[in-house]
Amino acid sequence: MKEGNILNQLKVVCSLCSLRELCLPIGFGPAELQQLDVLTGSKRHVKRGEYLYRTGMPFASIYAIRGGFFKTSILHEDGREHVTGFHMMGDIMGLDAISTDMHGCDAVALEYSEICEIPFERLSELSMTMPVLRHNLHKVMSREIAFDHEVMLMLGKMRAEERLAAFLLNLSQRFSARGYSAASFQLRMTREEIGSYLGLKLETVSRIFSKFQDEGLIAVQKKLIELKDENGLKRLLGSLA
Amino acid sequence: MKEGNILNQLKVVCSLCSLRELCLPIGFGPAELQQLDVLTGSKRHVKRGEYLYRTGMPFASIYAIRGGFFKTSILHEDGREHVTGFHMMGDIMGLDAISTDMHGCDAVALEYSEICEIPFERLSELSMTMPVLRHNLHKVMSREIAFDHEVMLMLGKMRAEERLAAFLLNLSQRFSARGYSAASFQLRMTREEIGSYLGLKLETVSRIFSKFQDEGLIAVQKKLIELKDENGLKRLLGSLA
DNA sequence: CGTTAACTTGACGGCCCTCAAGAGAGGTGG
């Protein structure tokens, strides 16, 4: 992996939700903008712990996050879950459901969140006449594929410390891209959920957080994370390659 | 994970490449079909070991496999590679490059292969006027996302034996869906490539193949695999859940 | 027939999981 390949992975704030603003400078007329407004009309609030959708539910819309924090996960019969992703403002969820017309995972809000429901059929139709919209849709889907490949790399090749470092740096960049601090942020998820996402156990996550703190790389206070030595974390990742 | 969720994952033979046939029963006229032929006109042969594309190359086309076998992988500076996928007839490659306009992985033919190069910009334009094409494109991309999530689950949660069992069953189903034998097939990749894909070392892959053979689950003769007890393999997977 | 790549098998060790106990934080009801 090229240095910073994973690091530079971030789901840019280019959500279809905010496409109105995105399209303005491109020279859209009022008519097109009005069409977009039809799409972005349906907003919903989701309380902490509530499901936005569940596995097996029929697929009709994709969801753009206006604010808040979600996890998506697959649930097993025995109750174990695997977290497939964490999602924040500007991210699009539900793209994996198009192929089967049924949601293939659960989406749970980890804090109070606002989402924007986008009927996919209408979006698809609208993308006929709006090349920019079409291009953006393809980019969003493609970015998810490319990002998932990075995650696969992480799960398949990295050791626990490298995974945690990559995870923290990715979070940092995504917060930073959204105007929040890159060096200090609140984790919205538990150690167990982090572990599930990274293919580790919660004890391992906790231990490595402590280790990073001892080494002066980060400061941890429960869910408050402060990156003290970003380059140090990046060096950890570099050792993979 | 629901029983057979991973098992049922298979990239259906619905490649855009064979869309001509696919669209016929839907009632396309000669004009539309001619448009499609423009897309599928550019065919290429790739010899064993040749690269179809490499990381960093500018993105212009996606590729539908007409025949043969590919692996896609990310290469590290130190020479180590992580295999992100194996691809056979009917699969589409290169979808991860749309977001960056640059290929993010290497695609290597593991045997003599024939592919069909599809200029993405033209495909995208064409999808404006052809809803079926548009829908198929979205489905193909969505299926890749959903499948990658299954792989992430495998890498994050399964033990070595479970990964191998899932791998063999997935291969079996994909061969079967293409008209080949589900119970007996030739591996196109080395143990090392399998290991890289599954997050294991080649010795582990070899050991587990031997173990499966001792247990009567499969018969192995180098690259020739015969599934002797498909249900036994599925039971291995079931124990995950 | 010689060379090399790919595979198999064994011994050993390390990383992470498992099991366990305890501490801290947050919420609820008295």
Next chain:
DNA sequence: CCACCTCTCTTGAGGGCCGTCAAGTTAACG
């Protein structure tokens, strides 16, 4: 307001799975 409960997190001890290292075998190819 405080006691109490529960969820989450931390830390330790021990064990198991798989990686590492090594040697030998087989297959493929010129």
